[in-house]
Amino acid sequence: MREIPTPEGTLIGGQAFVFADMLRSMARDAPRATLLSLVGSMVMVLLLLGRGGLGLVTIVCAVAGSAGMIALAGAAGVKVNFLDFIALPITIGIGADYAANIAARERDEPGSELGAVLLASGGAVLLCSLTTIIGYGSLLVSDNAGIRSFGLAAILGEVTCLAAALLLCPALLGLWRGRAR
Numbered sequence: 001m002r003e004i005p006t007p008e009g010t011l012i013g014g015q016a017f018v019f020a021d022m023l024r025s026m027a028r029d030a031p032r033a034t035l036l037s038l039v040g041s042m043v044m045v046l047l048l049l050g051r052g053g054l055g056l057v058t059i060v061c062a063v064a065g066s067a068g069m070i071a072l073a074g075a076a077g078v079k080v081n082f083l084d085f086i087a088l089p090i091t092i093g094i095g096a097d098y099a100a101n102i103a104a105r106e107r108d109e110p111g112s113e114l115g116a117v118l119l120a121s122g123g124a125v126l127l128c129s130l131t132t133i134i135g136y137g138s139l140l141v142s143d144n145a146g147i148r149s150f151g152l153a154a155i156l157g158e159v160t161c162l163a164a165a166l167l168l169c170p171a172l173l174g175l176w177r178g179r180a181r
Contacts, residue, residue, distance in 0.1 A: 030085035033089045034085070034088050037089035038089075038092050041062060044096070049103055053173075057099065057173055058103045058169070061099035062099060064160075065091065065157070065160045065165070066161070069156050069160045072156045073152075078153050081146045083146045087150055087154045090154065090157065091154070091161060094129075094157065095157075095161040098161050098162060098165035101121045102118065102165055114174055118166065118170050125166065129158050139151025139154075140152065
């Protein structure tokens with residue numbers, strides 16, 4: 001329709017045009033936003049925790065949480081729409097944030113038992129995640145299927161990033177400690 005010549009000033013509209021523009025924007029912008037989120041999160045992690053073991057552990061946890069979200073969404077049959085693409089860059093940042101809190105505690109309390117490190121920062125990470133899950137949970141009762149799908153994708157991202165921070169991060173920190181010795 002956009003290729004059909006029309007007199008200057010002619011306005012054409014409708015749902016099909018809006019939907020086509022959304023699809024075009026999603027195809028162009030979603031990969032960019034995801035890559036920017038990934039690169040930005042990695043840069044911030046490296047600035048905060050350095051290029052050593054703590055930074056690497058945090059990045060691995062962020063990637064694992066994000067990949068877990070994609071895998072669970074696929075397994076749950078979440079239909080990808082333009083709102084779901086917003087959930088992935090958010091999940092990447094959340095995955096880095098949650099694991100960075102655990103790794104920063106490890107940095108600030110060297111020699112502490114890993115259980116104490118997890119106990120000191122894990123509760124705050126858990127509380128943050130649960131309040132976010134509750135917020136996303138409210139989207140699950142929306143009349144709009146796209147908003148419900150986004151809420152589900154975002155909750156899956158929260159769950160996988162929380163698991164990566166509370167389970168994978170301490171395990172990797174333990175391995176890192178062993179290699180450092």
